Amino acid sequence: MTRASSAPAVGRDGAREAGVPVIDIDVHEAFTSLQALVPYLDEPWREMIVRGHWTGFTQPFTYWATGGGNRADAKPESGGPEGSDYELMRRQLLDAYDVRAAILTGYFYPVMLGDMQVEFASALASAYNSYQIEEWLSADSRFRGSVHVAPQDPQAAAREIDRVGPHPQIVQVLLGITTRAYGNPFYFPIFEAAQRNGLKVATHHTVYVEGALGMGRYYVERHMLIPQGTMAQIISLVCSGAFDRFPELEFVCLEGGFTWLPHLMWRMDREYKSLRAEIPWVKRLPSEHVRERLRLSTQPVEDLNYDEFMKVIDLIGSEDIVMFATDYPHFDFDSPLRGLPPRLPENLKRKVLYENARRFYGLPDESRPAEDESAGPGEAER
Amino acid sequence: MTRASSAPAVGRDGAREAGVPVIDIDVHEAFTSLQALVPYLDEPWREMIVRGHWTGFTQPFTYWATGGGNRADAKPESGGPEGSDYELMRRQLLDAYDVRAAILTGYFYPVMLGDMQVEFASALASAYNSYQIEEWLSADSRFRGSVHVAPQDPQAAAREIDRVGPHPQIVQVLLGITTRAYGNPFYFPIFEAAQRNGLKVATHHTVYVEGALGMGRYYVERHMLIPQGTMAQIISLVCSGAFDRFPELEFVCLEGGFTWLPHLMWRMDREYKSLRAEIPWVKRLPSEHVRERLRLSTQPVEDLNYDEFMKVIDLIGSEDIVMFATDYPHFDFDSPLRGLPPRLPENLKRKVLYENARRFYGLPDESRPAEDESAGPGEAER
Numbered sequence: 001m002t003r004a005s006s007a008p009a010v011g012r013d014g015a016r017e018a019g020v021p022v023i024d025i026d027v028h029e030a031f032t033s034l035q036a037l038v039p040y041l042d043e044p045w046r047e048m049i050v051r052g053h054w055t056g057f058t059q060p061f062t063y064w065a066t067g068g069g070n071r072a073d074a075k076p077e078s079g080g081p082e083g084s085d086y087e088l089m090r091r092q093l094l095d096a097y098d099v100r101a102a103i104l105t106g107y108f109y110p111v112m113l114g115d116m117q118v119e120f121a122s123a124l125a126s127a128y129n130s131y132q133i134e135e136w137l138s139a140d141s142r143f144r145g146s147v148h149v150a151p152q153d154p155q156a157a158a159r160e161i162d163r164v165g166p167h168p169q170i171v172q173v174l175l176g177i178t179t180r181a182y183g184n185p186f187y188f189p190i191f192e193a194a195q196r197n198g199l200k201v202a203t204h205h206t207v208y209v210e211g212a213l214g215m216g217r218y219y220v221e222r223h224m225l226i227p228q229g230t231m232a233q234i235i236s237l238v239c240s241g242a243f244d245r246f247p248e249l250e251f252v253c254l255e256g257g258f259t260w261l262p263h264l265m266w267r268m269d270r271e272y273k274s275l276r277a278e279i280p281w282v283k284r285l286p287s288e289h290v291r292e293r294l295r296l297s298t299q300p301v302e303d304l305n306y307d308e309f310m311k312v313i314d315l316i317g318s319e320d321i322v323m324f325a326t327d328y329p330h331f332d333f334d335s336p337l338r339g340l341p342p343r344l345p346e347n348l349k350r351k352v353l354y355e356n357a358r359r360f361y362g363l364p365d366e367s368r369p370a371e372d373e374s375a376g377p378g379e380a381e382r
Numbered sequence: 383m384t385r386a387s388s389a390p391a392v393g394r395d396g397a398r399e400a401g402v403p404v405i406d407i408d409v410h411e412a413f414t415s416l417q418a419l420v421p422y423l424d425e426p427w428r429e430m431i432v433r434g435h436w437t438g439f440t441q442p443f444t445y446w447a448t449g450g451g452n453r454a455d456a457k458p459e460s461g462g463p464e465g466s467d468y469e470l471m472r473r474q475l476l477d478a479y480d481v482r483a484a485i486l487t488g489y490f491y492p493v494m495l496g497d498m499q500v501e502f503a504s505a506l507a508s509a510y511n512s513y514q515i516e517e518w519l520s521a522d523s524r525f526r527g528s529v530h531v532a533p534q535d536p537q538a539a540a541r542e543i544d545r546v547g548p549h550p551q552i553v554q555v556l557l558g559i560t561t562r563a564y565g566n567p568f569y570f571p572i573f574e575a576a577q578r579n580g581l582k583v584a585t586h587h588t589v590y591v592e593g594a595l596g597m598g599r600y601y602v603e604r605h606m607l608i609p610q611g612t613m614a615q616i617i618s619l620v621c622s623g624a625f626d627r628f629p630e631l632e633f634v635c636l637e638g639g640f641t642w643l644p645h646l647m648w649r650m651d652r653e654y655k656s657l658r659a660e661i662p663w664v665k666r667l668p669s670e671h672v673r674e675r676l677r678l679s680t681q682p683v684e685d686l687n688y689d690e691f692m693k694v695i696d697l698i699g700s701e702d703i704v705m706f707a708t709d710y711p712h713f714d715f716d717s718p719l720r721g722l723p724p725r726l727p728e729n730l731k732r733k734v735l736y737e738n739a740r741r742f743y744g745l746p747d748e749s750r751p752a753e754d755e756s757a758g759p760g761e762a763e764r
Contacts, residue, residue: 212591267639
């Protein structure tokens with residue numbers, strides 16, 4: 001792995017790095033334009049892009065309250081979209097903080113195509129994965145990548161996972177959240193493929209995520225509702241037996257927050273205790289499945305003070321579940337230096353910023369002196 | 383008000399009443415059959431029932447995991463549905479515990495009719511309210527009632543609120559949660575009417591409530607998802623300005639739980655801070671609106687121990703928000719004697735079981751000696 005400068009890094013917020021290494025588990029790389037996929041597409045799909053028969057995804061709202069969905073300073077001088085310039089990302093994120101690894105999660109989720117023309121969606125997923133490997137993962141050894149799939153065709157998704165899953169920098173399958181509940185056994189071929197390839201399964205909302213009453217009337221309302229899609233996915237995965245059926249699989253929910261987890265575990269456990277006769281394939285308390293095999297990213301971190309943060313971690317009942325993410329280059333970027341409340345215990349801070357993600361993704365420990373770099377027992381390396 | 387026996391009451395769980403009076407804010411009365419509404423319906427609606435042209439609501443699932451949706455022992459010997467027999471309700475609930483007031487919330491929510499034939503839905507709401515007043519509120523002075531409305535026709539709903547709102551035992555307007563977001567200004571006539579009648583606005587899910595990914599595949603899954611409808615209503619009310627537009631209105635969300643409230647307030651505040659330009663009519667932090675003018679019922683209480691319960695209350699930042707409810711006669715009835723963790727501070731226990739609801743609904747203090755029964759300053763009585 002490439003080590004960042006050994007001098008303390010300085011983020012854009014001007015604070016000095018406190019000496020804690022960072023693994024950023026939600027970094028959104030982007031292509032300059034849809035044309036970037038053309039070299040990786042076969043016909044007839046290539047023609048759909050070249051001739052402009054399909055012009056890409058958009059979102060059903062504007063980001064006018066923030067003047068766009070991204071950090072204003074993340075716009076490359078070259079004019080491409082935010083997140084499309086590796087050198088700028090390196091300067092603003094990878095080297096600005098002591099980032100030891102950055103999990104790329106993209107922005108181009110073929111699930112958004114829907115149930116029509118699923119073969120095209122699968123072709124786009126494959127093209128994106130090839131593009132990601134060629135143009136991003138090869139650029140920096142700190143990058144780790146996600147297998148993008150079109151879950152509307154689970155068999156094709158499984159084939160794609162088998163195709164790119166063995167790449168040494170690929171760590172997870174990414175499922176975009178729209179209105180599909182991924183616990184449905186329809187999607188189990190995806191989980192089987194992830195498990196046999198030793199990959200994690202990550203969820204991340206798309207612009208089509210909804211709350212219980214729809215998307216809301218305003219972007220700010222929608223943004224308050226985002227965690228509901230993540231909570232509902234966890235409930236779906238638990239009730240349909242994905243945790244029981246795929247005992248080696250681990251899940252991570254990105255950009256859906258984490259402070260609701262105590263409630264969700266209590267609620268699932270209460271309902272499980274009274275109604276589990278309906279789902280006899282679920283063999284353990286939902287909270288046990290969750291604590292062992294589900295991880296959550298911090299972003300967007302809520303404004304918690306020290307006492308509140310510590311109480312939430314205590315109510316979760318584990319220091320190992322929450323993992324830091326910046327969400328670069330989005331407007332609500334959380335700085336690794338300021339996203340967490342000040343004066344957290346060093347060990348907890350290290351876990352959230354680095355160690356939990358390092359262990360979860362089976363990454364080597366780059367934060368220790370060279371003679372100490374071998375992993376501890378039982379830690380899978382990839 | 384009728385006082386329960388002065389001897390300590392004994393609930394079906396056999397525990398001795400600890401001397402704390404109870405206000406139960408979610409009690410589901412039911413009619414014996416749809417025919418009960420016939421005397422209160424004008425033509426042509428009466429005929430719809432009498433001739434069987436409409437046969438009532440049903441639910442899109444069964445309750446097989448619990449053998450029905452209600453306590454088995456709540457089935458009246460007369461054969462009517464659970465919750466339809468006042469004498470049984472009195473024995474099992476009102477007198478079994480030291481219940482000083484019970485807020486009736488019904489089970490027959492005309493919002494479930496949808497957007498067709500809204501005049502019929504409004505007629506059913508009126509008939510139900512008349513039935514409720516004649517057959518329930520008159521039966522026991524401990525009962526307080528809800529104005530049921532068909533919110534799909536807000537003007538008709540407002541007229542109905544004006545019609546029955548002045549009844550001295552009516553305390554709130556009840557909005558059933560399906561997939562409608564009540565913050566939409568379309569519904570503001572309902573809030574105007576509630577405010578001018580000095581009523582609270584209560585929400586309660588219906589069998590058509592959904593989570594962010596739909597209803598789920600199982601009843602247990604749906605039951606885990608129920609809080610999302612409540613959370614989404616609060617987000618909708620905040621963002622659309624209902625708290626700002628109706629400054630005297632207070633809200634209570636029933637049967638959606640409460641342990642998610644710290645998360646929801648933090649999340650709303652964070653998004654408000656960065657995106658409030660989009661909703662300039664919202665003049666205060668969402669958490670300030672919520673703490674001052676929103677209340678939540680406990681039911682279904684999650685299995686919290688003392689430490690967890692105290693942490694949640696502390697994170698909510700107020701002891702005044704959570705109010706106890708049994709949800710009688712539903713299968714997941716919470717006993718006032720066992721629903722809360724043992725050894726809570728007496729003052730907090732009294733607030734949750736009694737005092738918060740007493741103040742919220744402006745009820746006289748029936749728990750003090752007679753010479754002390756006058757309300758404190760600023761407490762509205764009705």
